[in-house]
Amino acid sequence: MAKTIEQIANDLGLSITTVRLVLNGKAEQYRISVKTQEKISAYVEEYGYIVNHTARSLKLNKTETFGLVIPRLSNPFFSALAELMEIRCREAGYQLMICCTYGDPKYENKLVKSLEERNVDGIFVVSVDAKSQAHHIKHRNKPLVFLDRDFGVKGASCVITDNCESGYQLTSAMLNKVQQPIHFFVGDGGLPTIADRLSGYVRAMTTIGLQEDSAHTSYADHNRTQDGELMMERFIAQHQQYPLNFIASSLPILEGGLSVLRERYGHIPAQINIGTFDEHVMLSFLGNNIWSMRQDEKTLVEQAFLLMSRKVTGHKATERFVAKAELICRLGFDI
Amino acid sequence: MAKTIEQIANDLGLSITTVRLVLNGKAEQYRISVKTQEKISAYVEEYGYIVNHTARSLKLNKTETFGLVIPRLSNPFFSALAELMEIRCREAGYQLMICCTYGDPKYENKLVKSLEERNVDGIFVVSVDAKSQAHHIKHRNKPLVFLDRDFGVKGASCVITDNCESGYQLTSAMLNKVQQPIHFFVGDGGLPTIADRLSGYVRAMTTIGLQEDSAHTSYADHNRTQDGELMMERFIAQHQQYPLNFIASSLPILEGGLSVLRERYGHIPAQINIGTFDEHVMLSFLGNNIWSMRQDEKTLVEQAFLLMSRKVTGHKATERFVAKAELICRLGFDI
DNA sequence: TTGTAAGCGTTATCAA
DNA sequence: TTGATAACGCTTACAA
Numbered sequence: 001m002a003k004t005i006e007q008i009a010n011d012l013g014l015s016i017t018t019v020r021l022v023l024n025g026k027a028e029q030y031r032i033s034v035k036t037q038e039k040i041s042a043y044v045e046e047y048g049y050i051v052n053h054t055a056r057s058l059k060l061n062k063t064e065t066f067g068l069v070i071p072r073l074s075n076p077f078f079s080a081l082a083e084l085m086e087i088r089c090r091e092a093g094y095q096l097m098i099c100c101t102y103g104d105p106k107y108e109n110k111l112v113k114s115l116e117e118r119n120v121d122g123i124f125v126v127s128v129d130a131k132s133q134a135h136h137i138k139h140r141n142k143p144l145v146f147l148d149r150d151f152g153v154k155g156a157s158c159v160i161t162d163n164c165e166s167g168y169q170l171t172s173a174m175l176n177k178v179q180q181p182i183h184f185f186v187g188d189g190g191l192p193t194i195a196d197r198l199s200g201y202v203r204a205m206t207t208i209g210l211q212e213d214s215a216h217t218s219y220a221d222h223n224r225t226q227d228g229e230l231m232m233e234r235f236i237a238q239h240q241q242y243p244l245n246f247i248a249s250s251l252p253i254l255e256g257g258l259s260v261l262r263e264r265y266g267h268i269p270a271q272i273n274i275g276t277f278d279e280h281v282m283l284s285f286l287g288n289n290i291w292s293m294r295q296d297e298k299t300l301v302e303q304a305f306l307l308m309s310r311k312v313t314g315h316k317a318t319e320r321f322v323a324k325a326e327l328i329c330r331l332g333f334d335i
Numbered sequence: 336m337a338k339t340i341e342q343i344a345n346d347l348g349l350s351i352t353t354v355r356l357v358l359n360g361k362a363e364q365y366r367i368s369v370k371t372q373e374k375i376s377a378y379v380e381e382y383g384y385i386v387n388h389t390a391r392s393l394k395l396n397k398t399e400t401f402g403l404v405i406p407r408l409s410n411p412f413f414s415a416l417a418e419l420m421e422i423r424c425r426e427a428g429y430q431l432m433i434c435c436t437y438g439d440p441k442y443e444n445k446l447v448k449s450l451e452e453r454n455v456d457g458i459f460v461v462s463v464d465a466k467s468q469a470h471h472i473k474h475r476n477k478p479l480v481f482l483d484r485d486f487g488v489k490g491a492s493c494v495i496t497d498n499c500e501s502g503y504q505l506t507s508a509m510l511n512k513v514q515q516p517i518h519f520f521v522g523d524g525g526l527p528t529i530a531d532r533l534s535g536y537v538r539a540m541t542t543i544g545l546q547e548d549s550a551h552t553s554y555a556d557h558n559r560t561q562d563g564e565l566m567m568e569r570f571i572a573q574h575q576q577y578p579l580n581f582i583a584s585s586l587p588i589l590e591g592g593l594s595v596l597r598e599r600y601g602h603i604p605a606q607i608n609i610g611t612f613d614e615h616v617m618l619s620f621l622g623n624n625i626w627s628m629r630q631d632e633k634t635l636v637e638q639a640f641l642l643m644s645r646k647v648t649g650h651k652a653t654e655r656f657v658a659k660a661e662l663i664c665r666l667g668f669d670i
Numbered sequence: 671t672t673g674t675a676a677g678c679g680t681t682a683t684c685a686a
Numbered sequence: 687t688t689g690a691t692a693a694c695g696c697t698t699a700c701a702a
Contacts, residue, residue, distance in 0.1 A: 002476050004695055015673045020697080031671060048474065053453045054392045055695035058678050063389065065453075073408065073418040083408040086435055095453065098433045100421055118388045118400075118430065139383065141337050225616070255616055266667050267622050281560070281590050282617035287602050332601050339679055350689040355681080366687060390679035393694050 002050050012039055023049060057119060065095045066308065067115035067123040069108060070147075072100050076251065077278045077295065078126065081147070084301040085124065092305070094121070103222075105132045116142050122308045127151065129190070143311035145304050149192050150320065157311070159304040159321045163193050166277065166293045166325040167200025170247065173327055174275050174291050175208055182275065183216050183246040185231045187223035187253045194223070194249045197277055201247060223249070228256020236264065247275035258286075279328055290330040296323045337385050347374055358384060392454060400430045401643065402450035402458040404443060405482075407435050411586065412613045412630065413461065416482070419636040420459065427640070429456070438557075440467045451477050457643045462486065464525070478646035480639050484527050485655070492646070494639040494656045496630045498528050498612075501660040502535025505582065505610050505628050508662055510543055512624075513608050518551050518581040520566045522558035522588045529558070529584045532612055536582065558584070563591020571599065582610035593621075614663055625665040634658045 003011075009019045014036065021030050022040045057063045066089055070078040082098050089096040097120060101108040105128045115123050122143035127133040130151035136144055137155050150158040174182055184201050187194055198217070205216070218235060220227035228248065236242055242261055248254035254276045261268050270287045279294035303321040310317075338346075344354045349371065356365050357375045392398045401424055405413040417433050424431040432455060436443040440463045450458050457478035462468040465486035471479055472490050485493040509517055519536050522529055533552070540551070553570055555562035563583065571577055577596055583589035589611045596603050605622045614629035638656040645652075 006695070016696090017674085018672055021672090033671070036671090050448070050476075051452045052393075052695050054389055054398065055678090056697075057389045058387075058393050058680090059695085059697050061678075073414045073421070074411075076409075076411070076414075079408045079411075079414040082433075083435060086408070086433070090434075095432065095434075095449070097430065098417075098421070099425075099430075100418060113385070114430070117386045141385075259616075259619060262619055262667075268620070270622075280617065281594075282615065282620060284594060284597055285603070285617060285620035287605075287622055332597075341679070351680090352690080353688055356688090359681095368687075371687090387679050390694090391681075393678090393696090394680050394682085396694075 003047050004052065005049075008040065008043055008047075008049065012043060014040070061119070062121050063095075063119050064093055065097055065118070065120045067097045067099065067112070067118075067120045069099050069101060069111050069115070069123065069125045069127075071103050071126060071128070073098070076280055077297075080297050081126075081301065084297055085305070088301050088305045092309070101128055103128055105129055108132050109135060112136050112140060116140055122312055124304055124308065143308060145308045145311065147300065147304055151192055155318050157307055157319050159300055159307060160323070161193075161295045161300065161325050162322045163196035163277075163325075164200045164203075166295075167197035168204045169200070169325070169327055170197075170275050170277070170291055170293050171201045171204035172207075173329070174245065174247070174273060175204060175210075177289075177331075178245045178273050180245055181205070181210050181216050182273075183218070183235070183243040185228065185235075185246060185248050185253050185257060186217055186219045187227055187249045188221060189219060191223065197249055220253075223252055225252045225256040225259070228253035228258075229260050230256070232257040232260040236260070242269060242272065244271070245273040245275075249277060251276065251278040251280060277325075284330055286330075287332070289332065290328075292328045292330075293325040294328050295325050299323045338382050339387065340384075343375065343378055343382075343384065347378060349375070396454070397456050398430075398454050399428055400432055400453070400455045402432045402434065402447070402453075402455045404434050404436060404446050404450070404458065404460045404462075406438050406461060406463070408433070411615055412632075415632050416461075416636065419632050420640070423636050423640045427644070436463055438463055440464055443467050444470060447471050447475060451475055457647055459639055459643065478643060480643045480646065482635065482639055486527055490653050492642055492654050494635055494642060495658070496528075496635065496660050497657045498531035498660075499535045499538075501612065501628045501630075502532035503539045504535070504660070504662055505532075505612070505626055506536045506539035507542075508664070509580065509582070509608060509610050509626050510539060510545075512666075513580045515580055516540070516545050516551050517608075517610065518553070518570070518578040520563065520570075520581060520583050520588050520592060521552060521554045522562055522584045523556060524554060526558065532584055555588075558587055560587045560591040560594070563588035563593075564595050565591070567592040567595040571595070577604060577607065579606070580608040580610075584612060586611065586613040586615060612660075619665055621665075622667070624667065625663075627663045627665075628660040629663050630660050631658045 005016055005019050009016045022032055022037050027037050068085055073079045086096045099111045108128050124145050124147055126148045127146055130153055133151050133153045133156055146156050146158045148160055150160045186198055189195055218231040220231050248257055258268055273289045275291040277293045279292045283290050283292055300323050307319055340351055340354050344351045357367055357372050362372050403420055408414045421431045434446045443463050459480050459482055461483045462481055465488055468486050468488045468491055481491050481493045483495055485495045521533055524530055553566040555566050593603055608624045610626040612628045614627045618625050618627055635658050642654055
């Protein structure tokens with residue numbers, strides 16, 4: 001089974017070209033005799049034929065494959081991104097290769113290099129840090145499009161969300177309702193996404209006359225559940241009370257924070273007003289008032305794909321695209 | 336940039352073989368002169384060298400790539416599976432190609448075929464139905480390992496969870512506490528996973544003397560959020576009351592059911608006792624008593640990978656592996 | 671309408 | 687120690 005064109009040609013006493021033309025649907029165009037066509041299709045019916053995409057790629061120097069490098073699939077934002085990207089690529093006849101870095105720059109470099117070795121036609125990357133981003137640009141010869149995080153590296157084509165505006169909008173909406181200072185739990189502040197969200201928050205706080213105040217922000221080094229736990233525990237230790245109004249810089253931070261509340265108090269106090277980035281259906285499991293910013297993943301993916309298409313067809317320009325996020329309110333409780 | 340072995344050989348006045356041996360780390364073995372080695376590494380330092388994996392694959396007839404075909408990445412169970420599988424494959428030097436079928440058997444066939452065309456070394460499939468599974472076995476020539484769903488197709492190597500036992504355990508644990516009949520919301524009952532969970536539930540109910548009773552089960556055709564919504568709406572319409580104790584056959588069904596409750600009542604009544612399959616951290620966002628069955632994804636992945644490894648190295652045997660699930664209780668309320 | 675030959679970049683084999 | 691050459695299966699260009 002799994003015959004090659006040559007085998008078919010030999011078995012049928014035809015030439016490789018004839019078989020190939022028929023197999024590639026060019027029979028009419030080259031007016032291959034109907035008899036020959038039938039012979040070939042009968043043979044294929046019997047034994048099957050599978051294109052050898054590897055050989056094709058080698059000859060044509062393209063694999064019809066894109067790479068997607070993300071931190072992790074278990075983060076629902078990234079899995080949504082990956083899913084949409086996979087759909088978009090397939091629509092255009094591309095396969096997508098998804099790889100995870102788990103936040104390790106070493107891994108990221110290895111993966112991006114390995115994708116280039118596999119001769120993918122282009123690589124989408126959610127980079128871990130500025131240095132890695134710069135490294136890829138310098139050492140890779142494949143079209144690169146960076147997603148979600150813009151470290152301001154020169155020559156990087158980025159497609160991101162306006163996290164600054166996003167943070168401002170979220171904070172303003174909450175302030176509008178609660179009329180009190182809001183605490184901000186900051187995961188990895190080194191990430192441009194998080195830093196921007198924070199700056200938007202600060203702007204909104206100062207706009208309504210609330211001093212930017214270190215009492216209103218907690219910091220952690222990373223962006224994981226355990227960092228959220230840590231910050232919530234520190235807050236409670238310091239204030240002898242849980243925060244009445246707070247924003248988490250990302251979903252993992254929120255998860256961590258809430259799990260501490262649940263352990264401490266047996267439940268999540270319903271009067272807490274919660275703001276968060278990265279929307280998720282299960283947020284509605286909470287009984288609290290929830291404000292969340294949903295990123296426009298569809299637009300991000302579409303724009304990144306367009307940018308990539310342009311790069312694949314030879315465009316050199318560095319381009320950036322900034323998408324808007326959308327505020328989702330789940331309000332049930334009066335304040 | 337991105338020189339080929341031949342170019343390096345020409346530029347340096349060496350033969351292809353010499354360059355290749357050095358590049359592949361066989362310099363010592365073939366006792367290539369140090370001077371030659373240095374020349375080559377200096378050159379590579381300067382210009383870089385990227386293996387052409389495509390050419391290598393063509394020659395060796397293996398791609399060091401596995402395919403993983405799943406319904407969708409946005410289902411957290413599958414994204415967890417995909418993530419673990421990606422890690423496991425990478426450990427062993429394989430790349431993983433993840434593709435989603437969105438539950439469409441046509442898509443599934445196309446994808447599996449396309450993976451074979453790309454000459455992956457083996458394919459993991461979470462199949463949509465028995466027919467597709469049988470089709471792959473008949474028409475594909477690559478090692479196949481089926482995950483999560485065992486349709487009982489002859490010749491299928493499957494790695495699954497014991498959903499029957501899982502359903503029994505979950506139901507028993509809940510019954511033990513609530514001492515009342517429990518309602519079961521069944522998503523796509525045609526899936527072996529769901530059918531098994533249901534049969535475990537029925538066994539547990541009858542064991543303690545509760546008649547199997549159609550009043551205690553709701554059915555839908557699919558396994559999506561909207562099916563959960565539908566069933567919950569029908570329940571409420573029929574009973575003029577929400578279910579006090581219920582089990583959802585999967586996470587999407589649970590999400591749908593709860594969203595209806597939230598809309599109807601403004602919140603999710605905390606006294607409802609909830610059982611569900613497919614564990615998720617955000618379940619602890621709920622204020623309710625929650626019983627959930629966590630599948631042992633790690634073991635599933637490990638066993639599937641081992642099975643695949645054996646197949647890749649020529650073993651023909653059809654093997655099955657059944658993993659145990661683990662009960663997770665989140666109890667806060669007395670009953 | 672069909673056939674032939676070169677080449678994609680690697681690896682394997684045999685020779686020197 | 688190094689070099690030459692034939693594959694792998696496909697596409698392209700040109701010839702018949």
